[in-house]
Amino acid sequence: MFEINTRLDDHLGRTGTIHTPHGDIQTPAFIPVATKATVKAVLPETMREIGAQALLSNAYHLYLQPGSDIVDEAGGVAAFENWHGPTFTDSGGFQVLSLGSGFKKVLSEEFNGKAHVDGQVAGKKERLANVDDDGVWFRSHLDGSRHRFTPEVSMRIQHELGADIIFAFDELTTLLNSRGYQEEALERTRLWAQRCLRAHKELTHERDTKPYQQLFGVIQGAQYEDLRRKAARDLGNMEIDGQRFDGFGVGGALEKENLGTIVGWVNEELPEDRARHLLGISEPDDLFAGVENGIDTFDCVNPSRVARNAAIYSPDGRFNVNRARHKRDFTPLVEGCQCYTCTHYTKAYIHHLFKAKEMVVNTLTTIHNEYFTIKLVDDIRHHINEGTYWEFKEETLGRFYANSGKKF
């Protein structure tokens, strides 16, 4: 299902190919997010044109609306959304816990040696999600209705959604949880991984007319080297009824400044013949750190989310096209960029569309930011293959963060 093409000398990085029933993915690759079975504001043919090789949807959202049974009846998420290529779905664990427990914000903050305070997440009563050893009770963020996810439920939902690559159900923690809680959660995630493998095997058998779905185990362990390595060894070697994980996701609480190091611990332990996905990452420095430490695929909502707020990625960093100085700027968002937006529209037009609150502006800026991110990872792949990765990294990050004071 995964083969390695080229390796980065003395590092964990590599280029490769993930084979799926709906096509191959050349790695490293950035996988755009289609949360509710659509990349917000962009049609699937356009995503193909800008180079997307696969799309990732969220099981939690599609379970709540329209319901995974309806997606199943439609022939799976790819058929439903008119995407003629590989698809991923996550397990639902991230959304259940982050939307449910009210610690979403903590996750995106950087960890500045804050005290470990399990109680900083909402108290048990106010929480919309509660974990027990068997699974998670949670309330829908849409209507407050009560639902239960277990490893078996997540596997059934993801089989109904029918993506080519699916993820094991895991417990998400934050950097603010205590070491003790991280250990508990990691053990729960290990036991859930076993149940996921078993349920996946049964569902694969039960639905044997459907194409095989690859199940990726999810490696947690926060900032602790021993926990990350243990989780990677546990899931890397795990076999239940002859079923092993087809690949792995690196998830959960990650200190940005140690991202490469943490990913490296994990990937030193994981079997090297399985693909590795880094969940929810897309900033340029993080992409390089991930790749050289052995990550093959990435997904993130960020390029699309910031696009809708007028923040534009360029080789010289991010800028806001809403600023008054762009009102009469008849140059493209990024000079020389080959994306549809840059080859057909000016900053002045895009500035106008934002001021006029015209929906199509979200389409145009999302196209640009997704193209920028996809192409950056494509270029990384190219430079690994060509043996020019380090020069490319230095030049790219030096330019992108020129005004940030960062060194690479």
Next chain:
Amino acid sequence: MFEINTRLDDHLGRTGTIHTPHGDIQTPAFIPVATKATVKAVLPETMREIGAQALLSNAYHLYLQPGSDIVDEAGGVAAFENWHGPTFTDSGGFQVLSLGSGFKKVLSEEFNGKAHVDGQVAGKKERLANVDDDGVWFRSHLDGSRHRFTPEVSMRIQHELGADIIFAFDELTTLLNSRGYQEEALERTRLWAQRCLRAHKELTHERDTKPYQQLFGVIQGAQYEDLRRKAARDLGNMEIDGQRFDGFGVGGALEKENLGTIVGWVNEELPEDRARHLLGISEPDDLFAGVENGIDTFDCVNPSRVARNAAIYSPDGRFNVNRARHKRDFTPLVEGCQCYTCTHYTKAYIHHLFKAKEMVVNTLTTIHNEYFTIKLVDDIRHHINEGTYWEFKEETLGRFYANSGKKF
């Protein structure tokens, strides 16, 4: 600029071609509206694919934001919005008066013999627009700032916007205005038409490196036969410094049930070698009524506006795809429809996107409704050319309004 191809026997209807510097328009044709230099939620290439021959933008909106000077700097509205074809702009009069005087709603209601009450429009103090013989003072609906439109200002704005077909500045009235007021307004519009012709000639000379823009006079007169005929004769014969109108728009207060009759009065008087545009009309019965009474082009925001509210045009009338019964309907919006939406997506998916509040749903439903309307007028053209117009009309309207009790 306009040539007639085929005529409808014993009626004013005809097929023809409008020649513009940016391409030909085969008529009758429906011209989709790109109010603020974008068809809401749809990219210009997509509008081309679904058969749009030209786009119409609103001078009022583009004057306020980004400013017609900026559109001029961009090379005109077509270049600004990446539309490689003919464009129209209206004069701004409709928006200035309808948004400004608060009688927008009255206009869209049907006229049921209500008393003539000029005062039913907002009183002079509360109005955001006030007409005098020289022009109109109005307040921006965006920020309340005060502006002045005169025939000369409208002509300058429309020259800066640079559309191929532009309209004379006219005073809009409603069916609720008195006969006396209609006469006053009509005379004002006649005098403004003269000033438009003069200003247009001067601007054409001043900007002689730009492609020629065709100026259409606008025929008002509400529901009064004598006023409509007089207006059509006045503007049809009008010549100022050798400049005549290149075509005509039929505008203003129209009783829906007498639409064909009123349009017929106007077109019996207008010179037949000039194109005639019916402003703001797109319902199937109105399109037929317009065409057989001599209208060549139509524009309307309706197909796009109702699409964003989940109302879908089909040969069997309009339906709402938001209804619960479409949740598991895996058929296209309209069986057999060749639009992009119907050939790639199901009602179930579009239903899901509405419930999920995903922007791309506006793209998909707008594509369908614009395609439906464009194709309906294209089919009318085809059937006039083939000599099968009346059969086509009976079949199409009989089916569309089957459940309405209407007869055709």
